[in-house]
Amino acid sequence: MQVQGKTPSYTYKPANNKGQCDSGCAQSDSFAPGGQPVYVDGWAGSAQGHFVSKAQFQEWMRQMPKAELHTHVEGSVRPQTILDIADQYQLPLPAPTVEELKQKIGMRQGENLLDFLKKFDHFRFVFDRPETLSRLAYECIDDNARENIVYTELRINPRKNTEKVSIDQVLDSVLDGMEKAKKDLGVEGRLIASINRSYPVESAWEIARAAVARKDRGIVGLDLAGDEVNHPASKFAEVFEYAKANGLGITIHAGEARGPESVMQAVELCHAQRIGHGVRLHEDPAAMQALRDKGTVLEMCPESNKLLNVTPDLKAYPLKTYMEFGIPVTINTDDRHIFDVNLAHEYTSLAENTGLSLQQLQGVARNAVQAAFLPGQEKTALLASFDRDMKRFESKLYRIGGPAAG
Numbered sequence: 365m366q367v368q369g370k371t372p373s374y375t376y377k378p379a380n381n382k383g384q385c386d387s388g389c390a391q392s393d394s395f396a397p398g399g400q401p402v403y404v405d406g407w408a409g410s411a412q413g414h415f416v417s418k419a420q421f422q423e424w425m426r427q428m429p430k431a432e433l434h435t436h437v438e439g440s441v442r443p444q445t446i447l448d449i450a451d452q453y454q455l456p457l458p459a460p461t462v463e464e465l466k467q468k469i470g471m472r473q474g475e476n477l478l479d480f481l482k483k484f485d486h487f488r489f490v491f492d493r494p495e496t497l498s499r500l501a502y503e504c505i506d507d508n509a510r511e512n513i514v515y516t517e518l519r520i521n522p523r524k525n526t527e528k529v530s531i532d533q534v535l536d537s538v539l540d541g542m543e544k545a546k547k548d549l550g551v552e553g554r555l556i557a558s559i560n561r562s563y564p565v566e567s568a569w570e571i572a573r574a575a576v577a578r579k580d581r582g583i584v585g586l587d588l589a590g591d592e593v594n595h596p597a598s599k600f601a602e603v604f605e606y607a608k609a610n611g612l613g614i615t616i617h618a619g620e621a622r623g624p625e626s627v628m629q630a631v632e633l634c635h636a637q638r639i640g641h642g643v644r645l646h647e648d649p650a651a652m653q654a655l656r657d658k659g660t661v662l663e664m665c666p667e668s669n670k671l672l673n674v675t676p677d678l679k680a681y682p683l684k685t686y687m688e689f690g691i692p693v694t695i696n697t698d699d700r701h702i703f704d705v706n707l708a709h710e711y712t713s714l715a716e717n718t719g720l721s722l723q724q725l726q727g728v729a730r731n732a733v734q735a736a737f738l739p740g741q742e743k744t745a746l747l748a749s750f751d752r753d754m755k756r757f758e759s760k761l762y763r764i765g766g767p768a769a770g
Contacts, residue, residue, distance in 0.1 A: 368415050385748045400495035401721035404712060413721065421715060422724065425708035428762070431515040431732035431754035432508065432696050432707055433462055434615075434640055436558070436589075438484065438520065439493070439539060439699020440504050443469065444598035446487040449496050458486040470704050471671040477621075480632075483702055492528040494537040498698065501541030502548075505616060509549040511708050515746055517541065519556035519587050522571055523563065539581050554737065554748065556585035556615065559603070561595035568603045576610040577617060582739035585613035586632070587640065588753060593622040599628045604634035613737030614664065615640055621675055624648035638663055638735060646682045656690045661735040666700035666714055667705040674756060687728070693727075694732040 375411075400413040404421035416424075437728035443465045469483045475684040490496050501510050501518060508516045511770050522534035529537075535557065541554045557575035559568045568588075576584045586607040588597055597604075604614055616630035619642035631654070642662040645651055655662075664683050668677045673703055687693045695710050697703065711728075714720050720728070733750045736743055 366488060369617075382727075397667055401723050403719065403721055404715040406716045407719045413642045418712065420717060421722070422708055422712040423713040424761070425715075425725070426511045426706075426732045428512065428711075428726065428757050429750055430511070430513045430707055431694075431731045431736065431750070432513050432712075432737060433517050433661075434665060434696035434698060435516065435518055435519065435731050437504055437506065437518050438502055440507065440518075440697075441487060441490055441701055442503055443701060444502060445499065446490055449490050449499075453490055453493075453668075457686075459757070463678070464605070466704070469702060471702055473671060477672055480702070486768050488525070491524045491534070494529060494533050496538035497529070497534060498541035501538040502545045505542060505545035505549060505551050505553055508553075508707070509545075510601075511706055512753075513551065514708060514734060514750060515552045515555050516684065517556055517584065518685040518738065519558045519585075521558040521560050521589070522574065523567060535574055535578055535583065536581075537704055539578065539583070542582065554584040556587045556613075556737070557583055558587040559591050559600065559730075560591070561588055561590035561599070563598075565600060565603065568600050572603050572607050575612060577609070579611060579673055585615055588616045589633070589640070590617070592617060592626055596626065597634045597636075602632045604636075608635045613637055615737075617703065619644045620666050620672075624651035627651055628654065631655065631658065633658070637661065637737075637740060641665060641669065641674070642686075643682060645668050646685060649664060652686070652689055652691065659692065661692045661731065663694050663695060663696050665696045666697035666710055669704045671703055678713055679715065681718060683714060684720055684724075687724070692731045692735060693728060694735060695728055730754070 390421040402414045402416065405417050423583045441756055443462045446465060447457060447462065459468055462467055468486050479639050483587060490500060505516065520534065520538055522531040528537050538555060541553060545551060546553060559571050572586055575586055586604065588600055597618065604711055607614060611723055614634060614636050615638040616634055616636040618630040619627040619639060620641040620643055623644045627639055627642055630639060640663045642664065645655065666678055666681055670678055683693050695707065695714065696703050697710060700706060711725050715725065730750065733747055736746065738746060
């Protein structure tokens with residue numbers, strides 16, 4: 365249904381660096397009159413507030429300026445691009461049509477992590493050439509631009525088929541594609557090099573050194589991903605010590621397959637400033653307190669966590685709990701073409717299932733900008749630009765009965 369009441373009159377006040385509203389924010393961050401928040405129709409947690417249809421809310425989320433910090437190039441390859449590259453290089457097609465390919469590579473409820481990993485067997489060939497890697501990176505940024513993501517940090521594990529492409533070639537090719545996308549599309553982007561925990565520490569060192577060597581070209585961080593259960597972060601502590609000493613931001617996948625102890629290991633032993641996922645952090649209140657005190661940011665990926673059975677359903681998803689506790693949270697897609705999701709959908713789904721309001725989601729969007737792995741002056745400029753974009757977005761919010769803002 366449409367917004368009830370008068371024409372919206374909304375004033376945005378940014379969240380502070382803990383992800384919370386500053387004093388007075390709760391009173392001003394709402395539609396007038398009445399000071400009531402705006403929710404998506406379908407959330408039944410409260411009768412208080414203004415409600416809009418799910419389609420309306422999702423369109424707002426598409427238009428709203430956003431940033432994304434946790435998106436893997438590998439899982440964000442367009443199905444059509446997979447078929448294009450197979451055809452271009454005369455390789456066996458993994459499926460005859462896009463729709464049939466989506467059935468092969470898309471995750472479905474009830475599948476598990478092993479099923480997820482097998483999805484990539486259908487299209488590993490797209491990572492074998494510098495020119496295709498550049499295309500993949502460009503298209504990731506293009507997908508972001510289509511839903512007004514104004515800043516993004518892509519990540520990729522650069523250890524591919526080393527007989528065809530080296531670690532250096534992978535990183536340089538992705539950076540080339542991102543540079544071209546910035547010129548064409550105006551989306552600011554940076555790259556995070558990702559380490560697979562299952563590989564020897566020597567491999568991690570190679571990736572870390574290659575990342576540090578490309579700081580001036582746009583690599584801003586180092587990530588640790590993969591088998592969290594059998595390969596703890598402590599195994600790579602010296603690698604991340606080196607990364608920190610050389611000015612890279614540090615983000616580590618933790619609290620997904622293992623509990624809060626994995627998160628604390630990442631933070632305390634590997635200097636993680638951001639945690640990828642962190643879904644199970646709530647199992648230990650002391651760990652939650654520690655992250656709040658440190659200001660550690662959570663890169664949460666709702667649809668991924670649901671489909672990989674990390675959370676039973678999104679109604680139980682802990683993002684709002686963390687946010688209200690004072691831990692800075694962000695919303696991300698993880699692997700958008702494997703999970704068949706975009707960022708606007710992620711925002712809308714959380715609004716529908718957990719009762720996050722439009723105003724709260726604006727604060728979450730700004731958290732991602734605040735948590736960007738950027739030098740001080742660049743981050744200050746990005747925040748200023750983001751706040752201007754958000755005010756423009758507010759000025760276009762629906763009037764009662766009016767058409768969608770353009």
